[in-house]
Amino acid sequence: MKEQMMKTSIELFGNKGFRSTSIQDIVEANGATKGTFYYYFKNKEGVLVQIHESFIDHLLNGQEQIMQNKQSTNHEKLYQIVETLIRNIRSNGNSAMVFFREMRHLSDEKTAAILPKRQLFQENIQKVIEDGILMNEFRQDLRTDMLSYAVLGIANWSYFWYEPDGEVKENELTDIYMSMIFKGIEGE
Amino acid sequence: MKEQMMKTSIELFGNKGFRSTSIQDIVEANGATKGTFYYYFKNKEGVLVQIHESFIDHLLNGQEQIMQNKQSTNHEKLYQIVETLIRNIRSNGNSAMVFFREMRHLSDEKTAAILPKRQLFQENIQKVIEDGILMNEFRQDLRTDMLSYAVLGIANWSYFWYEPDGEVKENELTDIYMSMIFKGIEGE
Numbered sequence: 001m002k003e004q005m006m007k008t009s010i011e012l013f014g015n016k017g018f019r020s021t022s023i024q025d026i027v028e029a030n031g032a033t034k035g036t037f038y039y040y041f042k043n044k045e046g047v048l049v050q051i052h053e054s055f056i057d058h059l060l061n062g063q064e065q066i067m068q069n070k071q072s073t074n075h076e077k078l079y080q081i082v083e084t085l086i087r088n089i090r091s092n093g094n095s096a097m098v099f100f101r102e103m104r105h106l107s108d109e110k111t112a113a114i115l116p117k118r119q120l121f122q123e124n125i126q127k128v129i130e131d132g133i134l135m136n137e138f139r140q141d142l143r144t145d146m147l148s149y150a151v152l153g154i155a156n157w158s159y160f161w162y163e164p165d166g167e168v169k170e171n172e173l174t175d176i177y178m179s180m181i182f183k184g185i186e187g188e
Numbered sequence: 189m190k191e192q193m194m195k196t197s198i199e200l201f202g203n204k205g206f207r208s209t210s211i212q213d214i215v216e217a218n219g220a221t222k223g224t225f226y227y228y229f230k231n232k233e234g235v236l237v238q239i240h241e242s243f244i245d246h247l248l249n250g251q252e253q254i255m256q257n258k259q260s261t262n263h264e265k266l267y268q269i270v271e272t273l274i275r276n277i278r279s280n281g282n283s284a285m286v287f288f289r290e291m292r293h294l295s296d297e298k299t300a301a302i303l304p305k306r307q308l309f310q311e312n313i314q315k316v317i318e319d320g321i322l323m324n325e326f327r328q329d330l331r332t333d334m335l336s337y338a339v340l341g342i343a344n345w346s347y348f349w350y351e352p353d354g355e356v357k358e359n360e361l362t363d364i365y366m367s368m369i370f371k372g373i374e375g376e
Contacts, residue, residue, distance in 0.1 A: 017292070019207055075374075101289045104205070129373065139375030146356060146364045147373060149349060150342045157341025168334060176334045184372030185317065185335060186263075187327030 002040040005030055006054065009047045010094050018048060018102040049110050052099040055092055056117045059084065063124050074132030075182065078151070081125060083174045085155035090164040097159065122148050151181060190228040193218050194242065197235045198282050206236060206290040237298050240287040243280055244305045247272065251312050262320030263370070269313060271362045273343035278352040285347065310336050339369060
């Protein structure tokens, strides 16, 4: 029921907005009682926090697995991290949009609990680039923090326009992105 | 007064959200009357539309000037377009955020009036890349539409995290981005 309530809330927040959605709306959409709601969530803000925590935890888990693989080059790891973000649009794209739009409704305290996780995701990308520089896989003349934001920007912006069921498949999109990131558009 | 009302509305929409801001709030923040408001805007939605139209028109004008310069290579044009987006964060970053978050409050009709302008901005980037391929400035094996989204993603994502008064200046950020886009992080 908790998962179901979060799923319905993503739809409601997405359509009506966070402020205009009431706990009663969430309860009714699930054929549940307010008692059930309060069993799982402290308040409406709590739902928003959990939607995003579940979103970012899922991505961080995937990233950790990629990073811990001792067989992979950093080149491969960076590819796989971007691939994870692109593949995640199909299943969790709406959740990302809701959080992004509604984040300002969270108290500083709640936001503070989530930001370190977002930051960790970025820092992990930066670490892969830095490890790749040490291994002579990547050039060393560009700031790795700014590069990590560039890579994140390409992948995250896709949440705003990319249609996973359209003409370009996830693996093709990832290939194009990574070819640009690794080799540049000037080519050899 | 119109410009001033738009400026105040960007702040109000940014802080309180579009739905929770009343026309009365906008009027009071400007020491104006509702009559003045309705002289300039049809309704609250009209303010949101004009905020974004003014934002995108400004960027499109800059882009057109860059594209019409017959002295520039496509390499230079692409650099300058990204530079325009990065430099614009300082003056118009809040306007971009407000529009992005509140866009779902616009009717389909209003959105339809704005989307072609956003699309034109992307298509112009794609055209610069395609012209660059014809001139042998860029490699021809990657889909130019996807590349234009990648370039836009890097620049647009910066609106979410970049602090123009921080350690990294606009020109340095643009240099890092464009070096990655042109040459890739593997380098020579």
